Amino acid sequence: MRIEDYALIGDGRSAALVALDGSIDWLCWPDFDSPPCFAALVGTPENGRFRIAPREPDARATRRYLPGTAVLETTFETASGCAVVIDWMSWAAADPCLIRSVRGERGTVEFDVDLGVRFDYGHALPWCRRLGRRWRMMTGGDAMWLDADVHLDVRDDRLGGTHRIAAGERADFCISYARSFDRPPSVPDAYASLRDTQAFWRVWSKCNAAQGPYRDAIERALITVKLLSSVRTGGIIAAPTSSLPERFGGVRNWDYRFCWLRDASFTLRALVRCGYREEAARWRDWLVRAIADHPAQLQVLYAADGGRRADEWTAAHLAGYEGARPVRFGNAAAEQLQLDVYGEVLAALYQARRHGLPPDDDAWTLERRLLDHLATIWREPDEGIWEVRSGRYPFTSSKVMVWAAVESAYRSARAFGHHAPLDEWRRWADTVRADVLARGYHPKLGRFVDRYDGDGLDISLLLIPLTGMLDAADPRVAATVAAIEHELLEDGLPFRYRPPRFRDGCEGTEGAFVAAGFWLAQVYRMQGRDADAHALFERLLGLRNDVGLLSEEYDVKARRMCGNFPFTLAQVGLVNAALALQGDGRDDVDIG
Incomplete structure (x- = not known):
């Protein structure tokens, strides 16, 4: 990806870069100057990323920020349909939280999901474990939690899978950060988070x-x-x-x-x-x-x-x-x-x-x-x-x-x-x-x-x-x-x-x-x-x-x-x- 192919989302504690192809290639958690856990931007996908993208290689992507906000909307057009991915970081969350919401607009679109967390500057391989309906990726003092609406499998220290979304359907992927020795972060409410985040930005922009x-x-x-x-x-x-x-x-x-x-x-x-x-x-x-x-x-x-x-x-x-x-x-x-x-x-x-x-x-x-x-x-x-x-x-x-x-x-x-x-x-x-x-x-x-x-x-x-x-x-x-x-x-x-x-x-x-x-x-x-x-x-x-x-x-x-x-x-x-x-x-x- 060219540098200009990235967009920025953030929560006032840290920020992430989202590529036009649906990959989050840079994220430092929990703070701006923390070691990156997604470092593909200055390395390879093996150094950490979170990609949600159409399986079809010729998908066409366009994007925008929702007016007056830092909420990013990327629209993917394929031969079989159209879907959007909405990315934001929740401004009001008690725990650092990044949410990706996939929504079907027309027909059906098959998405590949690849979540490779690499703490410690894109280097440390985490232990991935399913705990009830949540996934925890942990190494040393760091832990990332994933709450997702779809089935994912562990593949070589990564979470991945394929999901087909049809018009009117929605799938949310919420990742949260906590120290591994602290209480797990609360399960995000994606709908409320998007509503509150948009409201915050629109009031601020006015x-x-x-x-x-x-x-x-x-x-x-x-x-x-x-x-x-x-x-x-x-x-x-x-x-x-x-x-x-x-x-x-x-x-x-x-x-x-x-x-x-x-x-x-x-x-x-x-x-x-x-x-x-x-x-x-x-x-x-x-x-x-x-x-x-x-x-x-x-x-x-x-x-x-x-x-x-x-x-x-x-x-x-x-x-x-x-x-x-x-x-x-x-x-x-x-x-x-x-x-x-x-x-x-x-x-x-x-x-x-x-x-x-x-x-x-x-x-x-x-x-x-x-x-x-x-x-x-x-x-x-x-x-x-x-x-x-x-x-x-x-x-x-x-x-x-x-x-x-x-x-x-x-x-x-x-x-x-x-x-x-x-x-x-x-x-x-x-x-x-x-x-x-x-x-x-x-x-x-x-x-x-x-x-x-x-x-x-x-x-x-x-x-x-x-x-x-x-x-x-x-x-x-x-x-x-x-x-x-x-x-x-x-x-x-x-x-x-x-x-x-x-x-x-x-x-x-x-x-x-x-x-x-x-x-x-x-x-x-x-x-x-x-x-x-x-x-x-x-x-x-x-x-x-x-x-x-x-x-x-x-x-x-x-x-x-x-x-x-x-x-x-x-x-x-x-x-x-x-x-x-x-x-x-x-x-x-x-x-x-």
Whole structure:
């Protein structure tokens, strides 16, 4: 299956990818960052999957999300009939629960069922045992329970069978998770679960305050962000997957099942501007808890529950998506110094105040601590927003975001009466800005450069106008945008940079970075280039799959999605760019 052939379902604790052919090839239970029990996505069917598909090989499949929901409906047409499979994860269930409901629409359709559970990263073979009307698949501390309306047999540590469904008939398959030493999960009521799950999503979607021609695209993007948000903690993960390659057959395969501080301001702004103040406040609260670390120990990413451990390792037993290896779990970027995260977090907290979110009593104290530490390290080189693995450099965008951190704190103190050394912070912000304009700008080239005193280029230089450090119409910004168009655009889509010239420490190349396309569309809008902004935005909308999801990157030659999927920063970028194109542009700047 291509990456774009997958759709997402979830319950605010974890998420699953459902393929167009009826196979669930990825599921981590019970949490987003738990070991996958279905890992066929980055391996083979032997690494775990749950497939319900017509036996007829020429069956035609179409699908959609039920309007305003995260409930997936796949319709299978065969020579003998038509049936639908409805997939969802129950939002209100006490135990993690995924339900697949097969319904006959016309004639008869024969379905093959294959449930292969492989706990421990697609590796551990479970003991399958029938207990009354239920099946239990258990290994070590993990257990999955299946409640099904049809007869299944154990075949080589898998459950399987064939079932014929006629018009008007229905068969439900409910899998639930519990620790093997805990009580069994309750038997799900599929009918009530579907009713309640649809009701939840439709009420939630009606809260969307966005209007205009892009409202539907915004709604689907926001539902996706909600699916990637922890119902317990408010943390929002970057993607539900690990090691989907940035280049097919390549080694740029990373685990994105964590919350990045980098995404803070972009995400909060999208939520609050669309009326999702509760989600924005919970994301803000998660950020405040994250920065409660000692400032010297601040990480760039955390688990959704705030956990710090992200030790990176490779799973040699997994073959990789289309052979792209290694398959990694954990992410060593957690240990990097990325100065930009200070700006993104403090800009998000300033936005939260500007938009009137309920105050957090601890936030200002923690912000002061962060700034005190930042004052001692801001001149140091770092690994930067792109998390290079080749060493530390004085990246221009890192210093831009240092300015954003100080400027945000300064404006928070002035606007909301917080105690702060205002004169000192004003001088500091001005010093950082002057430093960027002196060392991040190349007079002979007439544009900004990727790192101080260099001559390279990367797409994060768009943060200069997006933060408001310089006006988008400034000639230096205009020249930088022109250079980006000349050097970093391919088939109209932007790349982050051009390896190996950028020297990021990784082999090979990568795809176009979808989120940056939305940043560029916003900058076009800020420059008054409305036709260019709309053309690029429509081009990016065209990259979505048939159910409105976006991946991290796009392979312009193969014309396929690549990278982890779906990618929160791309979905958030869609929302912010759509609002910018529909509005007056007054709230396009992170700090202003």
